[in-house]
Amino acid sequence: MAAPELQALACQYRTGKTLGRGSFSVVKEAIHLDSGLLYACKIINKRFMVGREGMVRNEVEILRKLSYGHPNVVTLHDYFETKNNIYLCFNLCTGGELLERIHRRSNFSEPDAATLVKTIFGAIKYIHDNSVVHRDLKPDNLLFDTPAEDAVIQVADFGLGKIMDEQQMYLLTEICGTPGYIAPEIYRKRISHTHPTLPTVGHGPAMDIWSTGVIAYYILVGYTPFDLATTDEKRAQVVAGVYRFEPEKYWDTISETAKDFIKHCLVVDHGVRPTAETVLGHKWLTTEGGCFVSDPQGSTDEPYDLLPNAKEGAKKKHTWHPAQNGKRALERYTYPLVENCLGGDFETMRRTANEWVDESDKEDLNESSIVHHLMCGRDVSVSQ
Missing domain, CATH: 3.30.200.20 (Phosphorylase Kinase; domain 1)
Structure with missing residues (x-):
């Protein structure tokens, strides 16, 4: 029947x-x-x-x-x-994306940045503890739930994410992510045809650590350390971990502890890149009162306001944003999502x-x- x-x-x-x-x-x-x-x-x-x-x-x-x-x-x-x-x-997240929210503030200091990054890494630890890799962490996917001052930031958009067991954690090999935030192990596969001696490796949760290290750099100065990485030459720079804390004008107002934190995240060898749990123990995230360079225009306990330099840096570096480039946004999803249909x-x-x-x-x-x-x-x- x-x-x-x-x-x-x-x-x-x-x-x-x-x-x-x-x-x-x-x-x-x-x-x-x-x-x-x-x-x-x-x-x-x-x-x-x-x-x-x-x-x-x-x-x-x-x-x-x-x-x-x-x-x-x-x-x-x-x-x-x-x-x-x-x-x-x-x-219903109505508080805006991370950078939009930061740039709407009247003041944004290094301790403010560290607090945000600590919150993000707390979420990443939870995600990884549940055997999930996000694979597309960037400011656009970090949203605030309300416009209020005490709004909660949330990690969103798991469209490229993967659920993995321990045995699979480094078996992923497809190219994924957003230019500027992609980890070296992802680019190795793409540039291997021009660098035949470079071994192709898989990737796993460590790629999220790299991406969030880039985000930390970004929110401090308004631009990413690796630009778009749209050519093999630029991708090779990512693979080699070639970046600088420049121009000095923007980095002189930021502590050495913050720079060390970014170095801590942007380790080229993903096999020794720290876990989210290890990152959360870094001095930049754990120092009571926060790490910062004192503003000579204020009291000795007052950190620099980073917003003027960050806004200027974003403008001078022509910071890329997916919403400003529909062609790149469309091309990103044509492998392999919709090109055939x-x-x-x-x-x-x-x-x-x-x-x-x-x-x-x-x-x-x-x-x-x-x-x-x-x-x-x-x-x-x-x-x-």
């Missing part, structure tokens, strides 16, 4: 204003009808995922594993699918992607039914 056909369920959410729009998804405010709670809902057109459904399911599984376990890791509250779209409901040259891919995101944006949940639902450890398929 054949199993009875399952009926689709009415959707318990309604979407509202658009919070953001990317190359392959739109994020909208969503309200849960029964509770009245508001969420940020990431909507992905299923056309992007043809043959690659496992990539989104991987992100969902990671977030199911991590959600509700740490205050500084974004929470996935719900996941469901309609016939046309995939919906992921997250915390989009096809054509860049302009064709961009036009097609925009059309599909428009379709997702217009779906009315009043008229849509849920065909797959996963929440709080339950997996409910409600139609074939």
Whole structure:
């Protein structure tokens, strides 16, 4: 006797204003009808995922594993699918991204930077302790939950993350991440054709330590130590760990302890790069009152305000931000996510992607039914 056909369920959410729009998804405010709670809902057109459904399911599984376990890791509250779209409901983070938030402040000192970095590494330790590697840590993926002064920073966007057991921790070899934050072990695979004597290695959680070391450098002076690393020559500099604390104007107001911390994170050999737990014991993060260079214009106990130099450094270095370069953002996801389903040259891919995101944006949940639902450890398929 054949199993009875399952009926689709009415959707318990309604979407509202658009919070953001990317190359392959739109994020909208969503309200849960029964509770009245508001969420940020990431909507992905299923056309992007043809043959690659496992990539989104991987992100969902990671977030199911991590959600509700740490205050500084974004929470996935719900996941469901309609016939046309995939919906992921997250915390409604309205406080802005890390750098945007810092640059809106009236003052930002080295102890402030150390406090932020310590919080981020606390979240990374939790992520790694749960056998997850983020693989795309950057300021854009560090969000504040509210605009308030006491807002909580959260690590977000686990789209490139991996769940790994101990035996797998250094078996990953695919190229991933964002230029400027990618660890040397990732680039070794890419430049091996021009450096045949350079061994190709796998990667694991140590890559997140490197990326966060770059973030620490960035929030202190407004630019990254490795630029974009878009050529083999620049990638080779990353592989060799060639960077400097320059210009001196920006670094003279920063303590030697902070510089040592960055060196502590940016160790080229990922096999001896410290763990998140070890990093959390560094003097820069543990000194009571914080480490800093005293501002001669203030009292001996007053640190420099780093914001003027950081803003100037960001402007002079033409700091790269994904939102300012749609082509790089699109190209980043074409390996291997959508190039086969989009096809054509860049302009064709961009036009097609925009059309599909428009379709997702217009779906009315009043008229849509849920065909797959996963929440709080339950997996409910409600139609074939």
